[in-house]
Amino acid sequence: MRRQEEELPGLTPENAAILKAWLQSREALRPPVLPAPTTTQMVRYLSGTLPIEEARAIERSLVSHPEARGHLRQVRAALNRLQIQPWADVAEQARQESADSEVTKEWLERVSTQAAAMPQARAWWLSQGWSAVRRQAAEGAAEAQAAWTAFLAFGEQLRLGLQQPRLAQARGGAEDRPVVAGRLPAGGRVEVLHAAITEDGALQVTIALRDGNNRPLSGEEIPAHLALVFEGRAWPVASTVGEQDRYEWMIPDAGAALDLPAGQLPPGCLQITFGEPAAPASAERQILLAEVRDAAGQPVPAPPARIELPEAPRWEAGKLMVALQLPAVTYAAYADYQLHLDFRAAPLGWQRLGTWPLRAWGEAAPICLIIPFPGGPEGMLPDASGLRATLQAPA
């Protein structure tokens, strides 16, 4: 649209003067004077924990404060340095005065707040649901942000899972079934007609109910609840009521939020619960997929490595206990690598918990990592996907 090239007739100077004085008197065009954002606000902005309105206000302020933009870049660099140091070291630094101490203290506060809300994150998600959690997180509610952060972390595991040969093969059309639970009409079974992330980032799923003779079976208005599932861990995303034999879900930006690539989704990633929404059980023994990186820290085109967590990680007396076991195949392939373990500390930020050489562990018994976590809560990390594992090649 090139409206400005349209030539409209001029007004008399008399009327143009009236309009000018009238518009000037409204003061409608004067740019608002916005204060430059503080360091605290910048840390929260960069970690994605500001309410969405405040984040937009920070951006409106930054465009008129070049010095603040420079400061934002410094804060980002300081955060990047902090996030690859062990958490105990960051906590120690926060007690000392330094050029970065304001950033360090605020980041410490962010991580502690996230950790404190983490044990209830899954329960919050289950009680509130996708839409409410998104809205509350955008408004800055700590519980919702923890739930949202945990869900994003789960999404990252799911995305890595799709790179595994088994799931990737399913994308090519191999046999794969959704997890079905709840009160399914007698003799019925579920057929997934369509499950995909669309080009514009929506999650779209359509299923049909079939009887034993493969004929359409009415759902009798039984509600059905869709969850994304990975290695036994399920996160509900939407509910619907069927029409005759069909159930459809469309979640506009689920794929975009989880950074899932457009394309078919294996039915094995889906859990469908009919009737009352039961709290999806979390697997006792969890899998944590580790991205593999080269010595420079760049991802390599290899499937992610599997690490088993025999029990849920838990915080206790200022420490985070993480029991893990390396499957033989993982150990064999990556014995010389180092394991970085990070905690999803904010929607946009990870915090390094520590780094361990695999060679020191071997493949046999589970290892229990006791990681200093000053200021940590008491309780379980409800989903192992709150952690991120990376295997980095030796230099």
Next chain:
Amino acid sequence: MDEAKALEAFPGPDEDLARKAYGSLCESGRRFLRAYLRDKLRHRCDHDDLIEDAVQDAFIKIWRLRESFTNQGVAAWYAYLKRVADTCCTDILRGKRPDIPLPTYRDEEAPRHELVVVDKIMEQILAAIQAGRLTHLADTLWLELDPALSEDTHVRQLLAAQLTYLDGAPWQEVLDMLGASLPGEDPLTRETLDAWLAHPGVLRYVAYNELYYANDRLAGALLGLGNGVASEALDALMRQALDSTPADEAPGGWNWPEVAVILWRYRNALLLEQIVQRSDCPLTRPQIKALLVRTGAHLPFNKKMADLLAGLGRAPGIPARAVLGTPGLWKRLAFQYCYTDDLPHRDIQERTQPAAERVGYTITLAALNGWLSQGRLIRQLAHYGAEILGGGDGNA
């Protein structure tokens, strides 16, 4: 009470309601008259007192003329206000300074049919103001931003382009800073960022933000006080400058009398004649003229455009001169300087031409006259606003 209702009630038989209407009309009318008279009396040094006296007299007259008043719409009301204020000004000036004639070029009667057009423009502009969209519409119209995107997204585009072209941040850093996958929005991808950074509207948006110097900002820049100088700080400086024995050293390498003149000229947009006529002006006319030649050399516009072109030049394939040499950017700046900073055309030219020249564009007084004195830009904005907001048929 909104203006349309107040204008209905003002000449009505219910005197209580008429007084309420009068109070409401006075409130908006005073602001209007101050803006109008400030422009009309720009050549006088004593215009502040004169404006207040004229506004006061005008509203006394309007109340007295209430019974003969006929409501003919909002534009007619403002035309009436203006005529009454013109008369009051003339009366005051004849009583005080009969030797100074009033400018007469705006004293002709407006054609009645055109007031209908003015009414429509006011209605459309008011709708944009009430929607909180006027500035964004002006940016979208003249800078040619993507009209399908929200104001928030345009601000994010601007920030991304500033970080890239002005601050030299690499794309990965920009993505990290702006790629917030906050609930409710999609993450920013490299492809999207590249499209933003190449969009001509976004480049003009960056240029507009670099080149627009509101009066306080310009005065602050000339005094070496940085980009975001507070209005209160400039007030304090003026007090110091007019103090006979200022305690501190004057800022920016100027002396205190020069600081006072710089603030009058660039912050208050006073003309040379107005400054010379001030009783508290510490410099003579030749001294002021010499000072303004020196300040002219310190105006930031040329350097700002040179820096911007250098920043854009580091990105391959950006036709910076072609993008910035189109009229839209300069219309947007002229509109802002006229309707917000109340600058006369020569001052608008002074703040735009040095930068425009660098991209091969020429801003003439004739062009500014067409855009501003004949109301073409405000009419165009009203027309565009009506189309976008759907609040009118766009026939302003």
